[in-house]
Amino acid sequence: MKTIIVVGNGMVGYKFCEKFVVQSKSKDFKIVVFGEEPRPAYDRVHLSEFFENQDAKALEMAPAEWYKENNIDLIVDERVSEINRKSKVITTAKDREFSYDYLVLATGSSAFVPPIKGVEKEGVFVYRTIEDLEGMLSYAAKLKAKNPNARAAVLGGGLLGLEAGKAVMDMGLEPHIVEFASKLMPRQLDSRSSSVLQLKLESIGLNIHLNKATNQILGDDSIIGMEFGEDDILDVEMLVVSAGIRPRDELGKVSGLEMGVRGGIVVNNKMQTSDPTIFAIGEVALYNQMIYGLVAPGYDMADVAVNQIIGNTEKLMPAEIDMSTKLKLIGVDVASFGEPFMPASKGHSVIFENKTQHLYKRINVSLDGKSLLGGILVGDASDYNMLHQVFLNGMPIPEDAAQLILPATEGGAFGSALDLPDEAQICSCENVSKGQICGAIKDGSCEDLAGVISLTKASTSCGGCKPMVTDLVNETLKSLGKTVKNVICEHFDYSRQELYGIIKAKKLTSYNEVLDSCGSGHGCETCKPLVSSIFASLYNVTPNKEDVTQDTNDKFLANIQRNGTYSVVPRIAGGEITPEGLIVLGKIGAKYNLYTKITGGARIDFFGAQLNDLPAIWKELIDNGFESGHAYGKSLRTVKSCVGSTWCRYGLDESVSFAIELENRYKGLRSPHKIKGGVSGCIRECAEARGKDFGIIAVEGGWNLYVGGNGGATPRHAQLLAEQIDNETVIKYLDRYLMYYIQTAAPLMRTAAWLDKLEGGIEQLKKVVIDDSLSIVEDLEKEMQFLVDAYECEWKQAIENEETKKRFQHFVNSDDRDDNLVFVPLRDQKMPEHWKN
Amino acid sequence: MNTILSQYKTTAINDVNVWFKAGAVSDFFENGGGCIKYKGKQIAVFNFSRTKQWFACQNVCPHKMEMVLSRGMLGDDKGVPKVACPLHKKTFSLETGENLNGDLDAIATYPVKIEAENVYIGFSE
Numbered sequence A: 001m002k003t004i005i006v007v008g009n010g011m012v013g014y015k016f017c018e019k020f021v022v023q024s025k026s027k028d029f030k031i032v033v034f035g036e037e038p039r040p041a042y043d044r045v046h047l048s049e050f051f052e053n054q055d056a057k058a059l060e061m062a063p064a065e066w067y068k069e070n071n072i073d074l075i076v077d078e079r080v081s082e083i084n085r086k087s088k089v090i091t092t093a094k095d096r097e098f099s100y101d102y103l104v105l106a107t108g109s110s111a112f113v114p115p116i117k118g119v120e121k122e123g124v125f126v127y128r129t130i131e132d133l134e135g136m137l138s139y140a141a142k143l144k145a146k147n148p149n150a151r152a153a154v155l156g157g158g159l160l161g162l163e164a165g166k167a168v169m170d171m172g173l174e175p176h177i178v179e180f181a182s183k184l185m186p187r188q189l190d191s192r193s194s195s196v197l198q199l200k201l202e203s204i205g206l207n208i209h210l211n212k213a214t215n216q217i218l219g220d221d222s223i224i225g226m227e228f229g230e231d232d233i234l235d236v237e238m239l240v241v242s243a244g245i246r247p248r249d250e251l252g253k254v255s256g257l258e259m260g261v262r263g264g265i266v267v268n269n270k271m272q273t274s275d276p277t278i279f280a281i282g283e284v285a286l287y288n289q290m291i292y293g294l295v296a297p298g299y300d301m302a303d304v305a306v307n308q309i310i311g312n313t314e315k316l317m318p319a320e321i322d323m324s325t326k327l328k329l330i331g332v333d334v335a336s337f338g339e340p341f342m343p344a345s346k347g348h349s350v351i352f353e354n355k356t357q358h359l360y361k362r363i364n365v366s367l368d369g370k371s372l373l374g375g376i377l378v379g380d381a382s383d384y385n386m387l388h389q390v391f392l393n394g395m396p397i398p399e400d401a402a403q404l405i406l407p408a409t410e411g412g413a414f415g416s417a418l419d420l421p422d423e424a425q426i427c428s429c430e431n432v433s434k435g436q437i438c439g440a441i442k443d444g445s446c447e448d449l450a451g452v453i454s455l456t457k458a459s460t461s462c463g464g465c466k467p468m469v470t471d472l473v474n475e476t477l478k479s480l481g482k483t484v485k486n487v488i489c490e491h492f493d494y495s496r497q498e499l500y501g502i503i504k505a506k507k508l509t510s511y512n513e514v515l516d517s518c519g520s521g522h523g524c525e526t527c528k529p530l531v532s533s534i535f536a537s538l539y540n541v542t543p544n545k546e547d548v549t550q551d552t553n554d555k556f557l558a559n560i561q562r563n564g565t566y567s568v569v570p571r572i573a574g575g576e577i578t579p580e581g582l583i584v585l586g587k588i589g590a591k592y593n594l595y596t597k598i599t600g601g602a603r604i605d606f607f608g609a610q611l612n613d614l615p616a617i618w619k620e621l622i623d624n625g626f627e628s629g630h631a632y633g634k635s636l637r638t639v640k641s642c643v644g645s646t647w648c649r650y651g652l653d654e655s656v657s658f659a660i661e662l663e664n665r666y667k668g669l670r671s672p673h674k675i676k677g678g679v680s681g682c683i684r685e686c687a688e689a690r691g692k693d694f695g696i697i698a699v700e701g702g703w704n705l706y707v708g709g710n711g712g713a714t715p716r717h718a719q720l721l722a723e724q725i726d727n728e729t730v731i732k733y734l735d736r737y738l739m740y741y742i743q744t745a746a747p748l749m750r751t752a753a754w755l756d757k758l759e760g761g762i763e764q765l766k767k768v769v770i771d772d773s774l775s776i777v778e779d780l781e782k783e784m785q786f787l788v789d790a791y792e793c794e795w796k797q798a799i800e801n802e803e804t805k806k807r808f809q810h811f812v813n814s815d816d817r818d819d820n821l822v823f824v825p826l827r828d829q830k831m832p833e834h835w836k837n
Numbered sequence B: 001m002n003t004i005l006s007q008y009k010t011t012a013i014n015d016v017n018v019w020f021k022a023g024a025v026s027d028f029f030e031n032g033g034g035c036i037k038y039k040g041k042q043i044a045v046f047n048f049s050r051t052k053q054w055f056a057c058q059n060v061c062p063h064k065m066e067m068v069l070s071r072g073m074l075g076d077d078k079g080v081p082k083v084a085c086p087l088h089k090k091t092f093s094l095e096t097g098e099n100l101n102g103d104l105d106a107i108a109t110y111p112v113k114i115e116a117e118n119v120y121i122g123f124s125e
């Protein structure tokens, strides 16, 4: 048996293991992987997503168990420090030795930090690892606590620098980009596209400083500014250096492998270094005199190295490597492919520029006008995949090349994605061709997009090709006479909106009726809750009517918690509660020994209630005048209020009274996703109304009504629907807006995402809701009024009915409780024991 | 390794030595589930009345080891009857116990018979 040691467990090192497992079925090899970082390989390309949820696990390429299952020894948190090529032994920083037959160096690169005076100061970061991001987050939090207007700069206006700029902006710091060159993304963009990009970035709040050479970093221990020239100083309290990368080639140097003059371990087209038993792949490898700072070439290198080691020696690295890139800066499309800059002697350029809309498109065409040589897209890169394919495959272009980039003509200039040659590489990260994607559908191995993705892995890496993969799958299905639709699940061939229409028209009222009349099979956890939610939105029936088709939280009228216990949230409309009410709640919490907390929605949540106790707890709450808070439903949650003109010296109107009125009006309303509201008494906005699905702010002369806001994973400010309107008009518009959303949104789509998808956006919504362009407002209002009138507290229903109470027994054949539950103490309360797996 | 899981072993109808009376048919919701206790074990019982079938399996979900499967939702995956765990929606075949949307260990399943409007679960001991 031969041992392969892989040094470096980054994206490329991991890909080597993955490809090895798939391609080598033999048991003749043993793989041992060393990684210096404390965790298994993760997706560095999507590193910025860590800011959104701080969930390192979500970025993992594969969990630690994957290595175990595939008989790979993964040793993390241990750097390889030496190679003895003669005896074929490596030594680690913990002084352990291991022998190898083949060695694969996948040590990647590190961020290049220019030797500027003062870069070692506190508050200067690089942007490469999860630990870097954690450091930035906690530093930013400290800064903001001291100064809410703290500023941060990014050194470098390249691809990564801009991504870092967006990240510091999202951290709530005032972002500045400092670039040495006279334009942004100097390697990918020409000056005109670069200035269009600059305008766009400035419009979203990034400050850009070009032509700046940094002399020194100012500050005692920690950074307080950057100095460019005399009197040219930028005050910043944090700096992210993003000035390029340097290969981590130390091991090559110490073991005497052939090195590039400016670093990098030299490899041939078999990915072999100057020592034939040592391979180098990814960002440490110098191939064709180049370090390729992108993952796709790294994955190709991993594939070549795997094949060379298992004996498929004809597999070689191509001489030409495509460096086309699409920037994934959230909110700004930028792409460049092929030859982005082109001297006039080699071809002609066709340029389309519209600065008012931050749009720039350039394509470079051969002198004979027959082929596409490259191009740049800023502002709208939706044609990137297609243009890139036309370029890669040398496909013919229209006589008037301008059609390729002019604002959409009927049918488009491209025709169908199916016109691409079978060899066309669609997913460059995973190296999947058009032929493989279409073939998987044609030969019946897959039936849909999900199947194709799991079989071929296309679009699982950077995701840039997903739209094209989707097109190919849909077009192929169509060409086979299969219809492609955005259907709910295998049991219903309809979209949610269509099913809503059918149920309404046929007046269906039970799940089985719906399944029998327009579905097939026996249902599942996707369609059952969806149908239940449609019933609720149409007839305002509560989950008590058909509990077995409800999502688990609706079924038990409580949110299930990590250990199978439940939470209890009574409604506290507008956040207003009497001292007596608080005492009642306190007593109930104490009596049932519930963990108690004030929620982010400004009400009180009890956790850790056992199933058996739910009816008794709710009975006490209801007897004391409380009712369900619907915290478990896809329904109205809270209408948060500030204290408003009742007490506040700035208040312009009674925000609490109005919030209570609105919360009581829409309570119990079932919808595609949850709905939250907010009412603020003035533009100081203490109720955070603009972060809600509907937000109302008192202004001189009435209320401003905002819609489509969201906190959560993708925060959005709500957009202005109407200005200076009175209470009655607010309610009228809200009725129409909410009902329109309920009828047309996809399942589990919040209003923000729905408004994004709505063609014409907020302007269109104004037409529908205010100008009645669809002539539906009368119906919408009537339907809403029906729902409001039909409201009943479902917990009251549940405790009054002996039969429904049965649902809350843990055992059918015993009154015992679940004895598997273990609680541990937490401060002065309790919590569930941690999960063990 | 896991003491909770080791209590639950798929029982084939031929290995049944005890038919335990879990309750009356009417104790179980139509197209829903309930949990019963048998010698310290928790068993989820499903009344899949839409297809006129009954199923039983361990109540503990192998994902996070919580006693919750009886509160899950019934359905089918291309004809295979299944239950979806209420916590993270992992789905399991009620026929073989196999995890249909992941690679968790299969859950243990037990035979069910209905006699005189009563529900019996088969155990080997």
Ligand code: SRM
Binding pocket: A559, A560, A567, A568, A569, A597, A598, A599, A600, A601, A602, A603, A604, A605, A631, A637, A638, A674, A676, A691, A692, A709, A710, A711, A712, A713, A714, A750
């Ligand atoms: C209890 C609470 C956290 C707290 O301790 O403060 C909470 C707890 C949960 N939230 Fe939340 N959210 C709570 C306020 C919020 C807020 C803040 C707010 O409402 O002002 C937000 C951001 C605002 C927003 O929604 O736009 C929030 C955004 C979410 C999201 C992300 C939604 C999104 O659109 O991205 C989820 C996930 C989901 O709904 O799919 C979620 C889901 C959940 C669930 C239901 C997860 C679950 O299924 O178990 C949690 C269980 C609640 C329970 O058992 O009662 N929670 N959650 C808050 C209850 C508020 C209440 O009184 O009802």
Ligand SMILES: Cc1cc2nc3c(=O)[nH]c(=O)nc-3n(C[C@H](O)[C@H](O)[C@H](O)COP(=O)(O)OP(=O)(O)OC[C@H]3O[C@@H](n4cnc5c(N)ncnc54)[C@H](O)[C@@H]3O)c2cc1C
Binding pocket: A007, A008, A009, A010, A011, A012, A013, A014, A034, A035, A036, A037, A044, A045, A046, A047, A048, A078, A079, A080, A081, A106, A107, A108, A109, A127, A128, A129, A160, A163, A248, A251, A281, A282, A283, A284, A292, A293, A294, A295, A296, A298, A328, A462
């Ligand atoms: C924020 C960010 C965004 C990016 N976006 C894109 C993008 O959109 N598109 C794109 O194509 N590319 C992008 N990249 C680049 C891409 O991440 C890299 O090309 C890719 O990660 C290179 O993989 P690698 O395995 O060669 O190196 P790495 O992922 O850096 O892995 C090398 C690993 O080896 C470890 N190591 C080093 N020396 C040793 C040693 N002696 N012993 C043990 N372990 C060692 C390191 O700690 C590291 O974990 C981005 C990079 C960053 C940082």
Ligand code: SF4
Binding pocket: none
């Ligand atoms: S309460 Fe909300 S933010 Fe907190 S862990 Fe649960 S879902 Fe996530």
Ligand code: FES
Binding pocket: B061, B062, B063, B064, B065, B066, B085, B086, B087, B088, B089, B090
């Ligand atoms: S505990 Fe069952 S799916 Fe997670």
